[in-house]
Amino acid sequence: MTKTMRGLVQMSCAALIAMSPMAAFAQDWEPRRPIDFTIMAGPGGGADQIARFIQSVAEQYDMTNRPLVPTNRGGGSGAEALIHVSSTSDPDHTILVTLNSFFTTPLRQENLGIDIQTFTPVAMMGVDPFVLWVHTDSGITNFEQFLQQVRSMDGEFVMGGTGTGQEDSIVIAFMSGAYDLDINYIPYDGGGAVARDLAGQQIMATVNNPAEAKGFYEAGQFVPLVAFSDERLPAYPDVPTMREMGHDFSYYNQRAVVGAPGMSDEAAAYYADLFTRIYESDEWQAYLESESLSPLWMNADEQRAYWATQVESHRELLASLGE
Amino acid sequence: MEILSLLGGGMLLALQPLNLALILIGVTVGLFIGAMPGLGSVNGVAILLPITFLVPPSGAIIFLAAIYYGAMYGGAISSITLGIPGASTAVATTFDGRPLARQGRASLALVTAAIASFIGGTVANVFFTAFAPLLASVALAFGPPEIFALMLLAFATFVGLGGDDIPKTIFSICFGLVLGAIGFDQISGAPRLVLFDMNGFLQGIGFLVLAIGVYGIGEMIWTIDQARGEVETSTPKMTMRGMASDAAEATRRGWKGTAIGSVLGFFVGILPAAGATPASLMSYGVAKMMSRVPEEFGRGNPDGVAAPEAANNSASTGSMLPMLTLGIPGSPTTAILLGGMVIWGLTPGPLLFVQETEFVWGLIGSFYISNVAALLINLAFIPLFIWMLRMPFTILAPMIFVLSIAGGYAATRDMFDIWLIVIFGLGAFVLRRFDYPLAPAVLAIVLGPIAEPTLRQSLLLSSGDPSIFFTRPIAGPITVVALILLLLPALKLLRRRRGKAEDGAA
Numbered sequence A: 001m002t003k004t005m006r007g008l009v010q011m012s013c014a015a016l017i018a019m020s021p022m023a024a025f026a027q028d029w030e031p032r033r034p035i036d037f038t039i040m041a042g043p044g045g046g047a048d049q050i051a052r053f054i055q056s057v058a059e060q061y062d063m064t065n066r067p068l069v070p071t072n073r074g075g076g077s078g079a080e081a082l083i084h085v086s087s088t089s090d091p092d093h094t095i096l097v098t099l100n101s102f103f104t105t106p107l108r109q110e111n112l113g114i115d116i117q118t119f120t121p122v123a124m125m126g127v128d129p130f131v132l133w134v135h136t137d138s139g140i141t142n143f144e145q146f147l148q149q150v151r152s153m154d155g156e157f158v159m160g161g162t163g164t165g166q167e168d169s170i171v172i173a174f175m176s177g178a179y180d181l182d183i184n185y186i187p188y189d190g191g192g193a194v195a196r197d198l199a200g201q202q203i204m205a206t207v208n209n210p211a212e213a214k215g216f217y218e219a220g221q222f223v224p225l226v227a228f229s230d231e232r233l234p235a236y237p238d239v240p241t242m243r244e245m246g247h248d249f250s251y252y253n254q255r256a257v258v259g260a261p262g263m264s265d266e267a268a269a270y271y272a273d274l275f276t277r278i279y280e281s282d283e284w285q286a287y288l289e290s291e292s293l294s295p296l297w298m299n300a301d302e303q304r305a306y307w308a309t310q311v312e313s314h315r316e317l318l319a320s321l322g323e
Numbered sequence B: 001m002e003i004l005s006l007l008g009g010g011m012l013l014a015l016q017p018l019n020l021a022l023i024l025i026g027v028t029v030g031l032f033i034g035a036m037p038g039l040g041s042v043n044g045v046a047i048l049l050p051i052t053f054l055v056p057p058s059g060a061i062i063f064l065a066a067i068y069y070g071a072m073y074g075g076a077i078s079s080i081t082l083g084i085p086g087a088s089t090a091v092a093t094t095f096d097g098r099p100l101a102r103q104g105r106a107s108l109a110l111v112t113a114a115i116a117s118f119i120g121g122t123v124a125n126v127f128f129t130a131f132a133p134l135l136a137s138v139a140l141a142f143g144p145p146e147i148f149a150l151m152l153l154a155f156a157t158f159v160g161l162g163g164d165d166i167p168k169t170i171f172s173i174c175f176g177l178v179l180g181a182i183g184f185d186q187i188s189g190a191p192r193l194v195l196f197d198m199n200g201f202l203q204g205i206g207f208l209v210l211a212i213g214v215y216g217i218g219e220m221i222w223t224i225d226q227a228r229g230e231v232e233t234s235t236p237k238m239t240m241r242g243m244a245s246d247a248a249e250a251t252r253r254g255w256k257g258t259a260i261g262s263v264l265g266f267f268v269g270i271l272p273a274a275g276a277t278p279a280s281l282m283s284y285g286v287a288k289m290m291s292r293v294p295e296e297f298g299r300g301n302p303d304g305v306a307a308p309e310a311a312n313n314s315a316s317t318g319s320m321l322p323m324l325t326l327g328i329p330g331s332p333t334t335a336i337l338l339g340g341m342v343i344w345g346l347t348p349g350p351l352l353f354v355q356e357t358e359f360v361w362g363l364i365g366s367f368y369i370s371n372v373a374a375l376l377i378n379l380a381f382i383p384l385f386i387w388m389l390r391m392p393f394t395i396l397a398p399m400i401f402v403l404s405i406a407g408g409y410a411a412t413r414d415m416f417d418i419w420l421i422v423i424f425g426l427g428a429f430v431l432r433r434f435d436y437p438l439a440p441a442v443l444a445i446v447l448g449p450i451a452e453p454t455l456r457q458s459l460l461l462s463s464g465d466p467s468i469f470f471t472r473p474i475a476g477p478i479t480v481v482a483l484i485l486l487l488l489p490a491l492k493l494l495r496r497r498r499g500k501a502e503d504g505a506a
Helices: A003-019 A021-026 A046-060 A079-086 A101-108 A143-153 A167-179 A191-199 A210-218 A265-280 A282-290 A300-320 B002-014 B017-035 B041-054 B057-081 B088-102 B106-140 B144-160 B166-181 B199-203 B207-227 B240-270 B276-290 B302-318 B320-326 B332-343 B357-389 B393-412 B415-433 B439-461 B475-505
Strands: A035-039 A068-072 A094-098 A120-129 A131-135 A157-161 A183-187 A222-227 A252-259
Touching: A035 A046, A035 A079, A046 A068, A046 A094, A046 A120, A046 A210, A046 A252, A046 A265, A046 A282, A046 B332, A068 B332, A079 A094, A079 A101, A079 B199, A094 A101, A101 A167, A101 A252, A101 A300, A120 A210, A120 A265, A120 A300, A131 A143, A131 A191, A131 A210, A143 A157, A143 A222, A157 A167, A157 A191, A167 A183, A167 A300, A183 B439, A191 A210, A191 B320, A210 A222, A252 A265, A265 A282, B002 B017, B002 B106, B002 B357, B017 B041, B017 B057, B017 B357, B041 B057, B041 B332, B057 B088, B057 B106, B057 B302, B057 B332, B057 B357, B088 B106, B088 B207, B088 B276, B088 B302, B088 B439, B106 B240, B106 B302, B106 B320, B106 B357, B144 B166, B144 B276, B144 B439, B144 B475, B166 B439, B199 B415, B207 B393, B207 B415, B207 B439, B240 B276, B240 B302, B240 B320, B276 B302, B276 B439, B302 B320, B320 B332, B320 B357, B393 B415
Parallel strands: A035 A068, A035 A094, A157 A183
Antiparallel strands: A094 A252, A120 A252, A131 A222
C-alpha cells in the first residue's frame, strides 16, 4: 500500500468518525449477551407490533452485536414486565417497551413497590392515538348514530378493550362519562385480541390504535367514528376528533423504550444511540406515517419530566373515573 | 381449479434452488432446535430471523416456516428418547412415547411420530389450501363462550373416560388449575396466590417448568427407583428392515390417533389463543376416549404418540391461518413471523391473499415441500437418536438432569424456575408413587389460563347469566357434549350399582 493510499484511508476513517460522534462515543460499551427486550403487553397488540418492528429494523441493518430478544410479559396490566425488569440481575442487558400502563399500573398497585423514576430513559419512539371503531355490518357510520345505538340498548352495548384501568378503559370511561353512556366493558389481554373479536362481532365497538385496526379498516370491515387526538389524523381525514365535538380531551399511548433501573451510564448511552438510529431509519419514519403515530422525540431529561407529568395526569384521570 | 394452478405455481416457487436449499437447512436446524429441551420453535425462529434479511421476503418466510416445521418434528425426539419434552408442543408425546422407549420400542415410537407428523401436516395443508378464507370466518365465530366451551370439552375428555381413578384425576386437574392461577389476574390486574410473598410467583408458573419438572426430573427419579441399583440397558437395534416393519406397525396401530390429531389439531390451531400445545393435549385426550383400549394409554400405545404428534404439526399449519388472513398471531411463533412480515413490507390481514398472491401461495407451496423434507430428514436421523439410547443409564441419568436444568433455564433465564423444576420433579415422584395421574395437571396448567378469562369474559357479556354457554349456536352443542362426557362416569357407576342391586335381589 502506497503512502498516499494509506493517508487517504486514514483520512476517510477520521472523517467517518468525525461525522458520527454519537457512534464513536457508544463504542465504549457494547452488549456482551443477548438483550432482554421485554414487552409490557401480549402478542398482536400495538406495543407488540412496535417491538417486533424495532427488532426487525435493528436486525436488518445489523445495528447490534448481540440480538434483541423480544419476550411478551403482559400479565397484570404490565406489572409482570415491570417487576421482571426492575428485579433483573443484569440491568445493562434489559430494556422494556412501554405503553401507558408504565404510568397507570404502579399507580393502581402501589403494593408492587415500583417507582418508575428509577428506570432509565432511553428513547421516545412516538405516541399512538386512539380511534373509536365499529364493525361495518352494524350500519353505524357516524358518532351520532353510535350514541343513539348505545342509548337504545340500555347497558347491553358491549365494548372490548385492554385490562381494567389500562388505556382503553380510560378512553372508554371518559367517553361514557362525557355522554352519559352505559357500556358493558369486557377486558382482554391485548389489543390484537380486541380487534379480532370486533372483526368476529363478538363485541360491538373498540378504541383500538390505528395500527391494530388498519388491516380490517382497509378490508372494509371496520368504520372509524371519532379520533381521540389533538388534530385530525392524516390517514383518516374525514374522522372528527373529540376536541371538535367540544370536549377538551385527547389521549395517546406512549411508545417508549426504557432501560432497567440501575443501568450504567455507558449502557444507557449505547441504547440511546441505538434507538436514535432506529428512530431515524426510513423504515421507522414510514411506520410512524402509515400507522398514524405522532412523533414526540425527547432527550433523557425531557423523558423523565414527561414521566412525572404523565403520572400526575393519570393519577387525576384514574381518580376522576373512580378507579 | 384456480386454486390448483395457484398451488402449483407456489410449489414451483418453493422448489427453486434457493428456496429449496432454505427449506432443507431450515428443517434440519429446526429438527435439532426442537429436540433440545427448553428450546422450541419460538426460540429457533427468533434466533434465525436476522438471516432472513439476506434473501427476498418469500424465501425468508419459507425458511422460517421450515424451521417451525422441523421443530415440530424435533420436539418428539427428546420426549421419546429421554422423557424430557423437547418443546411445550411435545409434552403429550412423552405420555406414551417414553413408555415405548423403556420397553425397547423407541424406534417404533420415533417412526410413529414421524409418520403421524407427516400426515398431520399434509391434512392441514390440504384444508388450508382448499378453505383458507372460509376457515378464517370460522375462527372469528369463536368468541369467549365458544372457546370456554371447547376448554370444558378438553377437560371432560380427560376426566370422563379411561381406566384412571376418577377422584385422583380430578385432584390432579384441580392441582394444575391452581398452579395456572398463580400470578396476575388478567381481568382485574390484581396479583393472586403469590406464595410466601416471593416475587418469582408474580410471573406465574410457566407450563414448560412444570412439564420439565414432572417429565424430566420426575421420570429420572422414577427410573432410578424402579431399577433399584440394577442398571437396565435396552439395546435397541436399527436396521432398514426394522424401520420398515416399524412403519407398518405404526400405520396399523397409530392410524386412529393420527386421524384424530390431524383433523382436531387443525381446527384447534386456527382458533385464536390456542396453538399447537393445547391442540396436542386435546387430541391425546380424544384419542384415548375413542380408543377401544383406553387403559393402554400412558403405558405405550402408538395411538398416544400419533395423536399429539399429528396434532402439533397440523395445528402449527393451522395457526398460520389467522396470522395470514387476520393479521393476528395464533401462537408465539407466529407472532414473530408476523413481525418479520411487517418489516418485509407486507401487511398481514384480510387483503394479503388478494394483494400478495405470489407470496401467499409460495408460502403454502413451501408447506408441502417442507413437510416431505422434514419426514425424510427425520427418518434419516432416527438411527442416531436410537444409538443415543444405547448409552448406559448411569450416563443417561445425569445427562437428563443437566438437560432438564439447562432447558428450564434457557426458556426464561430465571433461577427461580430451576428450583421450581426440582420441586416439581420431587413432587411428581411422590404423587406417582401414590398412583396420581400427572398428565391432567399438565393439561390444566395449559388450558386453565385460557379457560378462566374466557369464562369470565362470557359471563360479563351475558351479565352473569350462564345460559350463554347453551344458547349460542356453536357454544351450545360443545357445552352439552362436554357435560355428557363429564357425567358419564357417574352414570356408569349408577348402572353398576343398580346391576349389583339386581344381582342381590335375584
